[in-house]
Amino acid sequence: MDKQTYLFLYYQMVLIRRLEERGAELYQAGKIGGFMHLYIGQEAVSTGLIAARQPQDRVITAYRDHGVAINCGISVNQVMAELLGKATGISKGRGGSMHMADVTKNFWGGHAIVGAHLPLASGLALGDKYAGRDGVTICMFGEGATNIGFFHEALNLSKVWTLPVLWVCENNRYGMGTDVARASAVSEIQQKAEGYGMEHERVDGMNVLAVYEAGKKAIETVRSGSGPRMLEIMTYRFRGHSMGDPERYRKQEEVKKWEEQDPIGLFCDYLTSNKYATSEELVQIDDRVKGEVQKAVEFAEASPEPALDTLFEDIYTEEA
Numbered sequence: 001m002d003k004q005t006y007l008f009l010y011y012q013m014v015l016i017r018r019l020e021e022r023g024a025e026l027y028q029a030g031k032i033g034g035f036m037h038l039y040i041g042q043e044a045v046s047t048g049l050i051a052a053r054q055p056q057d058r059v060i061t062a063y064r065d066h067g068v069a070i071n072c073g074i075s076v077n078q079v080m081a082e083l084l085g086k087a088t089g090i091s092k093g094r095g096g097s098m099h100m101a102d103v104t105k106n107f108w109g110g111h112a113i114v115g116a117h118l119p120l121a122s123g124l125a126l127g128d129k130y131a132g133r134d135g136v137t138i139c140m141f142g143e144g145a146t147n148i149g150f151f152h153e154a155l156n157l158s159k160v161w162t163l164p165v166l167w168v169c170e171n172n173r174y175g176m177g178t179d180v181a182r183a184s185a186v187s188e189i190q191q192k193a194e195g196y197g198m199e200h201e202r203v204d205g206m207n208v209l210a211v212y213e214a215g216k217k218a219i220e221t222v223r224s225g226s227g228p229r230m231l232e233i234m235t236y237r238f239r240g241h242s243m244g245d246p247e248r249y250r251k252q253e254e255v256k257k258w259e260e261q262d263p264i265g266l267f268c269d270y271l272t273s274n275k276y277a278t279s280e281e282l283v284q285i286d287d288r289v290k291g292e293v294q295k296a297v298e299f300a301e302a303s304p305e306p307a308l309d310t311l312f313e314d315i316y317t318e319e320a
Contacts, residue, residue: 006276009051009208011285013043013264016067018293019076020239023066023083026297027243032083035112036097039067041238044263045170046071048211049138049233052219056135058106058124060117062142063098064170064237065110072107074100080296086303092314093306106135115145118154118167125163125228136222138215140168143189143232144175151192155228159196162227166218167193169230170205172237177249190232198230205235206261209270236261 020038027036039046042064050059050071061068069079074090082089082100090100101109108124111117121139128135145151146169158165169189173180186192193200199221203214211233218229236258240247271277 003276005051006271007281007285009047009212010264010267010271010277010282011289012047012071013208013267014286014289015076015292016043016047016070017264018289019066019070019079019296022293022297023080024239024243026084031301032097033085034096034098035063036083036243037064037241038237038239038243039064041258041263042170042172042205042235043067044208044211044267045168045205045233045235046140048208049140049168049215052212052215053136053138054219055106056133057219058108058121058128058135058137059140060108060121060124060137061110061140062114062117062145063110063112064142065098065100068110068140069100069102069107072102073105074102074107076292076296077299080293081300081303084300084303085305086300087306087310088299088303092310094314115141115148115150117141118145118150119157121165121167122154122158122163125158125165126161129161129163134164134223136164136166136219138166138168138219140170142175143169143171143173143180144178144183145169146189146192147175147183152195155193155196155198155230158228159198162225164222164225165228166215166222167198167228167230168215169232170235171232172235174237174241174250176241177245177247179249188232190230193230198228199226200230200232203231203233205233206263206266208263208267238262 020040026032046068059072078090082091085093087093098110098112121137125137171189190200190202204210222229
């Protein structure tokens with residue numbers, strides 16, 4: 001990578017972090033309704049993974065989707081406005097936190113129902129294969145989704161039909177409040193790919209460059225026609241499952257231990273110690289991001305609510 005690419009990765013991770021922090025403040029102030037799941041601690045996963053894709057590659061994910069939206073090129077203004085349910089949001093204020101999408105950027109959405117988007121990923125990949133396109137569908141999901149039928153049905157079909165899918169498990173250790181060791185019969189989620197004869201790999205999700213390298217290799221392998229692969233990316237969420245999570249299921253000592261591996265802090269140290277960037281340059285990026293997020297909040301708060309006469313728009317698509 002060149003210096004500008006390194007700095008752009010850092011910028012994206014910091015932008016996600018500051019967006020989520022302000023989002024939490026606005027939620028607690030009653031300006032954001034419904035559920036909201038923060039990506040704090042997991043920024044390196046989507047940042048590294050999506051940096052490795054090509055424009056024709058599709059991305060689809062679960063409900064923890066704000067960071068993924070940013071990485072796919074959706075503006076912070078549109079993300080913040082969607083969180084506040086405003087008409088200027090990326091889903092016109094109808095989707096909120098869990099349903100951001102922009103198919104023009106090949107981001108096929110966040111999905112609130114656990115695991116329900118996995119069969120959709122197989123369908124997207126089938127469409128590309130049927131049409132002779134070389135796109136790869138990158139499907140991101142939590143480890144909790146691997147214990148339900150959607151997961152097994154989608155992986156089985158993708159292997160039977162040799163579909164161009166990269167299955168990416170973001171293992172942040174907890175499915176809501178349940179430790180993965182109490183819910184999964186195998187110690188490593190990646191082992192579940194073996195039941196379908198699928199190649200798999202475990203990746204350090206706190207290291208953005210490790211995610212990038214593993215993602216790039218896996219995407220190009222899938223693109224070559226060898227069929228689906230699976231990555232289990234080991235990460236950790238520093239906040240609760242959602243904003244209403246009292247977090248009684250884990251000790252603060254555990255959280256602090258993981259916070260010492262903060263992906264942003266680790267990348268900051270890497271950039272400065274290897275002289276890819278100075279501390280002053282990184283501070284400038286931090287300041288720039290704070291300004292952008294503040295402007296996004298102002299933009300969202302000043303934006304109108306969706307008009308009542310648009311209630312039935314965008315429900316069906318009409319073909320010419």
